[in-house]
Amino acid sequence: MSLDVQRIKKDFPILETLANGKRLVYLDSAVTSQKPRAVIDRMVRFYEEENANVHRGIYELGEKATAAYEGARDSVARFIGARSSRSIVFTRGTTESINLVRFTWARANIHEGDEILVTEMEHHSNLIPWQMLVTETGAVLKHLPIDDDGKLRIDLLGEYLTDKTKLVGMNLMSNVLGTINPVRTVADAAHAVGARILVDAAQAAPHLAFDVNELDCDFLAFSGHKMCGPTGVGILYGREDLLEEMPPFQGGGEMIREVWADHATWAEVPQKFEAGTPNVAQAVGLGAAIEYLEEIGMDAVREHEMQITKYALDRISSMGATIYGPKDVHERGGVIAFNLDEVHPHDMATIVDQEGLCIRAGHHCAQPLMRKLGVPATARASFYIYNTEEDVDALIDALEKSKGWFI
Amino acid sequence: MVHLSLEDLYKEVILDHYRSPRHKGRLDPHDIVLERNNPLCGDEIELFLKFDGDQLAGLSFDGKGCSISQASASMMAERLQGIAIKDATDLAGGIRKMMAGEEEGDADELGDLIALKGVVKYPVRIKCAMLGWTTLLEALDEAGKGTPS
Ligand SMILES: Cc1ncc(COP(=O)(O)O)c(C=O)c1O
Numbered sequence: 296m297s298l299d300v301q302r303i304k305k306d307f308p309i310l311e312t313l314a315n316g317k318r319l320v321y322l323d324s325a326v327t328s329q330k331p332r333a334v335i336d337r338m339v340r341f342y343e344e345e346n347a348n349v350h351r352g353i354y355e356l357g358e359k360a361t362a363a364y365e366g367a368r369d370s371v372a373r374f375i376g377a378r379s380s381r382s383i384v385f386t387r388g389t390t391e392s393i394n395l396v397r398f399t400w401a402r403a404n405i406h407e408g409d410e411i412l413v414t415e416m417e418h419h420s421n422l423i424p425w426q427m428l429v430t431e432t433g434a435v436l437k438h439l440p441i442d443d444d445g446k447l448r449i450d451l452l453g454e455y456l457t458d459k460t461k462l463v464g465m466n467l468m469s470n471v472l473g474t475i476n477p478v479r480t481v482a483d484a485a486h487a488v489g490a491r492i493l494v495d496a497a498q499a500a501p502h503l504a505f506d507v508n509e510l511d512c513d514f515l516a517f518s519g520h521k522m523c524g525p526t527g528v529g530i531l532y533g534r535e536d537l538l539e540e541m542p543p544f545q546g547g548g549e550m551i552r553e554v555w556a557d558h559a560t561w562a563e564v565p566q567k568f569e570a571g572t573p574n575v576a577q578a579v580g581l582g583a584a585i586e587y588l589e590e591i592g593m594d595a596v597r598e599h600e601m602q603i604t605k606y607a608l609d610r611i612s613s614m615g616a617t618i619y620g621p622k623d624v625h626e627r628g629g630v631i632a633f634n635l636d637e638v639h640p641h642d643m644a645t646i647v648d649q650e651g652l653c654i655r656a657g658h659h660c661a662q663p664l665m666r667k668l669g670v671p672a673t674a675r676a677s678f679y680i681y682n683t684e685e686d687v688d689a690l691i692d693a694l695e696k697s698k699g700w701f702i
Numbered sequence: 703m704v705h706l707s708l709e710d711l712y713k714e715v716i717l718d719h720y721r722s723p724r725h726k727g728r729l730d731p732h733d734i735v736l737e738r739n740n741p742l743c744g745d746e747i748e749l750f751l752k753f754d755g756d757q758l759a760g761l762s763f764d765g766k767g768c769s770i771s772q773a774s775a776s777m778m779a780e781r782l783q784g785i786a787i788k789d790a791t792d793l794a795g796g797i798r799k800m801m802a803g804e805e806e807g808d809a810d811e812l813g814d815l816i817a818l819k820g821v822v823k824y825p826v827r828i829k830c831a832m833l834g835w836t837t838l839l840e841a842l843d844e845a846g847k848g849t850p851s
Contacts, residue, residue, distance in 0.1 A: 641743055641768035642712075645824055649708055657743050671744025671767070700712055701769075 298595040304681045306331040306587075317651030320686045325470050325630045325677035326655055327520045328501060330584075334523055337583035341576045349575055350549060350566070364575050367582025368565075371530055374585045375496075375515065376506030381535050384565040385578050388529035389497040390420040392516035393464075395531055395568060396493055397424040399541040400514070401462060404491075407433035410459045412490075414439045414447055414476070415667055416469045419660040421495040425464060434461075441667065445472035445620035452484050460490040467499035467510075471659045471675070472620030473604075473627035475503070482511040491537070497521060500530075501679070502600055502628050504593035507532055519577065524584035528577035531568070538564040545570040596680055600629040603678050607631055607687045611676075614694060619668055629678035632659070635694065637701045640674040646700065647693035654690070711820040712769070715777075720769040725779035729762035736841040740833050745771040749837050753847065758782055758790050763834060770827050775834030777815055782838075787847050794835045801828050 304310050307329045312319050321329055347360040365380070372380040386392045405411065411425050415438050429436045439455050440448045447465075456463070463485040468475050478494055485492045493514040499505060501522035507515055514537070519528040533541075543550050543561050547570035552560040561567045588596065601624045608631060612618055616633040634640060640656035647654055655675040658665045665671060676690055706714070729750035737748040745767025752760035761782050763775045782790050793815070800807035800819055809816045821831040842848040 639768040641745075641827065641830060642770070645708065645827060646712075665744070671746070700709070700717065 298591055298599045298680060300599065300681065300683050303591070304683075306333065307681050308332055308335070310681060314651040314653065315649050317649075318689075320650075320652045320689045322676040322678065322682065322686065322690060323653045323655050324501070324679035324682075325498060325521070325675065327526070328523050328679055329681065330525065331523055331587050333587050334525065334580050334583045338525065338576050338580040341579045345579075346576070348572055360575060363579045363582075364573070367578045367585075370582040370585045374589065375500070375530075375532060376508055377532055378508070379535055381564050382507075382532050382538065384531040384533065384538070384568045385573050386516075386529045386531050386568075387527060387574070388518040388520070389418075389495060389516045390529075392514075392529050392531035393421055393493065393495065394424050395544045396514050396516075396533075397428050399544050399568070400491070400533075400537060401428055402432075403542055405432055405434050405461045408459060409434045409461045410437055410457060411435070411462045411464065412437045412439060412455055412460055412485075413464045414466070415441045416445070416447075416472055416474065416661065416664050417464065417466060418470055418495065418497065419662070420497075421464050421466060421493075422663070425462075435459075438663075439465075441472075441474075441664075444622075445469070445474050446626065447474070447476055447481075449477060449480060452481065456484055456488050456490065458488055460485065460488055463490055463492045464495070465492070466495040466497070467505065468496075468503065468628045469620065470498045470630060471632050471661050471664055471673070473630040473632075474620055475499075475626060475628060478510045478512060486511070498628065498630070501588075502593075503597055513537055519581035519584065522581075522584055523587055524581035525577045527574045528581050530581075533564075535564065538568070541568075543570070544568045547571045549573075591680060599680060600678055601625070603682055603684060603687065604629045604631065606684050607676065607678070607690070610687055610691050611694075614691065614698070616694075619673060629682075630675060631677070632673040632675045634670060634673050635698060638694075638697050640672045642701075643674050643694065643697050646697035647690070650689065650693040650696070652690055652693050706817070706820040708824070711817070715814075715817040715820070716769050716773040719773035719776035719780075723763075723772060723776040723779075725762040725783070726776065727762055727764060729760050732760070732762075734841050734845045736837055736844060738833065738837040738840065740767070740771065740829055742829065743768065745830055745833055747771065747775050747833050747837050749775075749834070749841050751838075751841055751845065753787070753845070756787050756847075758785055758787050760784075761838075767833070768827075768830050770821060771830040771833045774818060774821075774831045777818070778834045778838065781813070781815060787842065791839065791842060791848060794839050797835050798832065798839075801832055 345359040347357040349361045491513040494512040496517040500517035515532040520526040550570040619632040621627045644656035732750040739746040747765040799805040
């Protein structure tokens with residue numbers, strides 16, 4: 296089933312607004328997506344009809360709030376194929392999810408001389424926590440290289456994984472190159488040397504159907520705000536047995552079972568990792584976002600994005616732009632980082648903004664990757680369910696215009 | 703001047719300096735060299751300064767980055783040749799205040815540099831326009847020639 300973009304566009308109120316007096320053309324969904332009416336309304340309804348704290352109230356309203364919050368957890372579990380909602384921890388976002396693993400599982404399991412393997416295409420949020428852990432513990436951080444096409448050098452995996460490797464951190468889809476990475480292959484190799492694998496699915500969750508059991512990952516992180524949900528909520532999936540063994544993350548209310556003056560015991564998973572009042576309305580909003588995406592169907596989302604990405608790759612490259620990452624849409628998602636010789640990406644982003652277009656320019660929180668690509672910055676256009684070929688045409692016109700200023 | 707459209711700002715001011723930068727390249731000999739970048743976007747400026755007593759005898763820049771960062775540095779280099787260090791500091795301070803929206807900017811004093819005010823409308827680009835100037839102030843400080851402000 297292909298998706299009805301014109302109908303979907305109408306679900307997003309912001310797309311009816313103007314930018315610099317022009318039709319808003321939003322091509323920066325990799326940074327954060329726009330929100331459909333269904334999500335906005337769901338959050339309003341929560342505040343108007345169900346608002347109370349969760350896991351506390353004896354009264355009916357508290358039960359309603361808890362049911363909404365836990366219902367969202369069930370939706371997340373279903374969406375990623377988790378066997379149990381106990382595997383789903385609500386966090387503030389991908390960054391906090393990864394840091395949660397750093398402060399709990401990693402601190403308990405990674406010691407001096409152990410190795411952590413990441414890839415050369417990680418977002419800073421799946422790099423800096425490991426740099427910090429390595430400084431703290433004396434462990435060693437290694438980086439699996441990428442090839443000229445922006446794909447992982449899986450052929451080198453045997454060399455980079457050793458019996459000292461305790462953790463592999465990698466993304467399922469790159470936020471710069473768009474590359475869709477072979478997580479299952481890496482997971483099998485990591486498990487063969489006794490390592491755990493943490494998957495950064497911040498870019499994958501909004502765009503690709505996947506199943507945590509098929510990926511065979513130990514941990515997986517993503518953010519609500521990139522997948523039609525609100526900011527302030529993200530997910531850490533963890534294998535239930537690992538979560539059970541792990542020490543808690545932050546200390547405080549909600550994460551305890553019983554407390555004495557000088558010690559305490561911990562709540563069951565996942566509450567053990569959710570200290571304090573969580574972002575309840577945001578979690579409920581994420582649940583609504585997942586239902587919205589499920590209704591469209593993730594296969595239809597992917598099919599639409601492959602079409603528009605192919606169209607955009609063709610049009611952008613026919614302008615003579617340098618495009619980073621794989622050229623085959625089967626191997627990549629809908630983010631296209633590119634440069635035009637004539638126009639610096641910052642100038643480009645400012646100029647196209649005058650035409651109502653939002654594109655990103657900069658290092659995309661991946662400075663080591665930029666260095667590898669040999670550029671200080673790139674422009675980047677990224678697509679989602681509400682983008683059309685007409686949006687790509689608007690981008691090309693605006694790019695031509697910016698080029699015109701410089702030649 | 704202040705109501706320049708983006709297109710006018712680029713076409714009348716920025717692109718001229720971007721295409722034919724003034725005083726670009728190493729200055730030898732020099733008394734101090736300082737390189738700074740804009741980590742958010744990767745713009746780079748390297749400044750070379752030569753002093754003669756309390757005069758700025760020469761200034762050149764090298765760098766790469768967006769047109770606003772490079773054009774602004776070129777405009778600065780054109781303006782600051784052979785003037786008193788104190789005047790250079792005052793000018794840089796004035797530009798800084800104008801770009802922060804704290805001062806209107808005095809067209810008589812700033813001359814062509816008043817055009818940089820056109821960038822204030824594009825807040826994310828102010829850092830680009832300021833890179834050369836903040837590098838200058840830091841370099842003067844490092845050389846012990848800055849005036850505390
Ligand atoms: C691949 C990837 N990982 C992690 C993140 C960080 O997500 P958040 O800022 O929501 O924590 C992003 C967001 O830009 C991303 O693209």
